Amino acid sequence: MKPLTMYINEDIMIRLNYLVDVLGYEPEFVAKNYLKGLGLIKIK
Incomplete structure (x- = not known):
């Protein structure tokens, strides 16, 4: 598995924090x- 840093940059973190905050x-x-959207996990 690739390091998670391959999938997260500053813009993505800002967007994810916006969704929460x-x-x-x-x-x-x-x-x-x-x-899930990245295909890294499967959830029901």
Whole structure:
């Protein structure tokens, strides 16, 4: 598996933080959906 830094840059971190801090999504939800979107994990 590639290091996670291959998939996250400053712009992506800003967007993920926005989803949590401004829109109120749970951090776990945001993280799981981001990783699922990259095809790194499978969730039901």
